Amino acid sequence: MKHVILIALCSMSLSGCLSTKTEEQQKIPIKPNLLIVLSDQHSYDMVGAYGNTQVITPNLDKFAQEGMLLENSFSNQPVCTPFRGMLMSGMHPLKNGAFTNDCPLLPNKSVLLAQKLKNEGYQTAYIGKWHLLGGDRDRGIPKGDLRYGFDKVITNNCHLDFRAHKSFFWNEKGEKEFFDEWEVYGQTKQALTYLDTIDKSKPFALVVSWHPPHDWGKKKGKDGKAHYRYDTLEEFMSLYNPDSIKVRQGIEPTPDLIDMYHGHMSMISGVDKAFGMLMNKLKETHLENNTVTVFTADHGDMLESYGALLPKQYPYDYSNRTPFLIKYPKKIKPNSKSDVLFGNLDFMPTILGFMDIPSKQNYDGKDLSDALLTNDQSAVDFVPIFNFERGTVKKHSWRGVITKAYTFTMNGGDNPLEMNNVLFDRKNDPYQLNNLFYNLAYKNKRLELEKLTNESMASFKDEFYVEKDFKSVEPEETWEYNYSKSPIELFENKINQIKQ
Template sequence: MLQNACRIAGFILVIFSQNIQAQNLPAKRPKPNIVIIISDDHAFQAISAYGNKLVKTPNIDRIAQKGVRLDKAYVTNSICGPSRAVILTGKYSHKNGFKDNETSQFDHSQDNFAKHLQTGGYQTAWIGKIHLAGKPEGFNFFNLLPDQGSYYNPEFIGMDGKSIRKEGYVTNLIEDISEEWLDLRDSNKPFCLVVGHKATHRTWLPDTVDFGRYDSLTFPVPVNFYDQYKTRSAAAVQDMSIDKTMQMAYDLKMLSYSSKGEPTVNRMNPAQRAKFDAYYGAIEADLKSKNLTGKALAEWKFQRYMKDYYSTAESLDRNIGRMLDYLEKHELDQNTIVIYMSDQGFYLGEHGWFDKRFMYEESFRTPLLMQFPGVIKPGTNSSQMVMNLDIAPTLLDAAGLAIPSDMQGKSMLPFLANKAVKGREALYYHYYENGEHSVSPHFGVSTKDYKLIRFYKRVNSWELFDLNKDPSEESNVYGKKGYEKTTLALKQQLTKLIAEYDDKEAKVILRSEP
């Protein structure tokens, strides 16, 4: 009997220790504060911590230096509102109900990580872009941009539902409001602050202090800028090319190409507009003197896109630095989790594109950096496959709170604290929108070696990519000799993931296969 009692006690001790290890927090450690900074359309390849040699992002890099850079972070659905819904709920789009920006309406009464943090004693706030219409729940405070928001002199919607116009540049204003909230919070309670930036969303309009910041650089044209999409029928019908889709006035600020002016520019006050006219007016005059056509014009548009995009990102990085400085100044940095991520990736000329949506790497993959003093070793890199789906359970795990059984993500803390712990072996993706930019809905599975995609509605086709031989995903080898076993295995894996995540729409499409 004594022997059995010892075994039971030992079993209980193992379970207890595993629970503490899963939370990755010492039992007596105070609950960590949380700051999540979510940018919009900021590509991983645009960050110096991820290897960009031309452009520096020193403040985003600070997070990598003090924590971990995740090299295999992905999204479940590469589009703005749905991505934020996934981050908030820890559930795929078909479960949280927000599949696309065109037809979906987010139900704020559903469960989300902020509600659990509130119950666990946290003060919670979301400031800036959320892109989920309606009144957020689970937050003690919010001050939000309506819809996409504006770069200059934007409106913010407060707790009372009233819209107030604020003078200034949006990225600076979001940081100002964030710091004001931190100043006024109850310092006796832990906090969770979500900082939702508009940058670097289209139309990539920089702060006036950043006009011309990258004009001295000539950005290399991607090797597949003139991709012909020969084996990819869905890619061939898209409408998101720099050459044909990008607009001279709306996107590139060449205002004489529009008889009505541009809404974002029209919001500027006289001082802002004078700086805008002086900078872009000179560029427009030079363009007209050159009378460019064909490839020369396409590559001019690419260069302007890059200069505006990176100049817009400059204020984003600068204000991330302001937040990190605030935490250090107020001695909060040693017990605050800081996460930086984008809502998805973005094309910076790869395949000739801007925008996102496709399951191809530049859109599917997102930057994700995280510091958690005492838990995550500074200056580490992780090649574990993670998704934005995992943010919610990770935060609850870090706070020592139970993770709801219907959250579909997994905490990242076990493998971030212990390299011996393994994460995902495969990723499931489903994009639904069938309107803007003519991107066909699709779902698929991705492993470290292969990616299998099923397009439907606009285009009905399969695509298979051998990621080791073809990392830029230009050669669809679906149906090609030698890939039969791989295709079968991936379809089985895809079917398994669809069942695991209970994606009924995808299941019906697969059942209709011959």
């Protein structure tokens, strides 16, 4: 009988200890995981959830329904390296060092995203395109400060050939290995393996960075000219009928342009499939509800819109307006949208805000987590946008702002009518077909936005344009153009008229 009593007392005692321990564990806040998925050169309008009825993106569309879609997300500088530098630092390129491609993000200038999370007890990893090292692109990422707080980095840096046995990555030993499948598939499987091997007792922060739907060089077109190349795996190319493809409004659907759209949208469907693989893994491992998951892009792709010669670096929505989808079931209601102005300078402070991780650092961006949840339009007046060029080449150097009503930029070249001088009415001209920069009726609006741009630049100590006398380049009468023809040709014609 005594033994029974002793066993009962021990059981009660053990039960009490276990109960106390469980209660203590329940009091410890469970930190959310973080998964950032990046697509490269992927415009906002190339996702079904943003209203495109021909691009096939079922997984991204489903994800948008499960979380929040940002209507007004912009890449402050629509170039790969600067985007990544701002995403990781929340700091302006003039402060973080990554002001153009192949200029490395400077370590130790501020506490970067992965460093902050590592200090908070996170296990951190980065898989895919890096493009932050600078210099020679054909090398792995050295261990130490230049990994910016990531414990594990598996990268192809920024090679452009995504085909099996052509695409590669640098393993943890610093050795180059080639994928035996399409690069996106290979990188996604690396991410899935990582999620299978993490320490389940610690939160994780993982970045998966795909290079497609970025072009992979140029090829000779049907018109005999060089055009960017986008063709990809037949399993995705076969999803689309080229004869049914429609191009953006105001653009002439040439055979070569249709080929570009075909390949670009096919790669996007491949990215969508890979994204679905990642989402399935989160569900299978019961990580979905406690993970802040973000899908966004470095910048967009002009796809020769408006006669553009480059895929990016322009102040047009197709270049700098990006998809931004975020899901966090503990805070974000399903199928929600926000049209608060958001720039990728805001990324780091906003994500930390969603994760309830305090930071005393002064960012150049804002924590917009609460504003996005409540769709608080008063939280942001404008997004600064800019583009830097190396040396004295200023053809694509420009500065400006995006407000809810207008997009404005002024260029730094010698040509006063270069296509980076823009003023677009965002409400009445959503496809940006009518540039009002030289319309005399909008002169006061243009000067108002120039002043705002200068004030923004002053806050970053950017001496690009302190003052400018617009009267010196003002045409004698209102001049408007439409983009049914190449704006470059129209600009050149107008310049010749002025010179005469």
